[in-house]
Amino acid sequence: MDKIPILRMGPFLLVTIQVDLYDRLALNLESDLVQKVHQTGARGVLIDISAVSIVDSFMGRILGNIASMTRVLDAETVVVGMQPAVAITLIELGLSLKGVHTALDVERGMALLQEKLDWDTDVADDDGDNIE
């Protein structure tokens, strides 16, 4: 059975989808990722889909699910590297990936996750200051 590797990079998890996904593989990725966020306490998930040529409604739903599921575990998900033709097709299909953060490439996606993490930490610090 194929498996999509999930890499850990500091407080984040990194997934690069290099193969065309069939439904079972996408569903396995969803549950593996949620498990991994729970195990590692990761604060962010980055999914690189730059090698993915097709995102249909099923795959779109999985991406949305992953974002919602990780969010309730206190980890943000960002999807990066979408090909222009995929973006055009998704919108025409009727899917706007609401609730899923996106970034142009891995670098910007990482920056976005880091920004969110820093912001969270700042807020936590501010709370501490207020008590003093």
Place this chain on the structure above:
Amino acid sequence: MVITLSKDRMSISREQDLVPFRNRVKEAAVKIGMGIVNQTKLITAASELVRNMFRYAGGGEVLIEVVSKGRESGVRLTFTDKGPGIADLSLAMQDGYSTGKSLGLGLPGAKRLVNEFDLKSTVGQGTTVTILKWKNG
């Protein structure tokens, strides 16, 4: 008049057939020099329809044709299954309607992505969906 230039049949019975099927559709699109955006739209529409066929009818057969009309060429796909059929076609074509647990975008979304879309269904006998995407459509 639409002329068929080549024909290719493929039966779909397992989920793993989806990826090779998408590749066959891509080959046909590449053969006629279809651009990447139209290719992506066609393959995405095909992926929606083949999933429907798999999920609701347990599989079926797809006919992949390269067709031409005058100077224009295109890819035509015919999905035939012997499943339960669709009772209310207009309801099935509505955005957000699904009898399964999906988003309900499959049929209406697929229709938006192609140039020609035809759906025929008889309850208890099966469903046939035909889509056509022109190279420059």
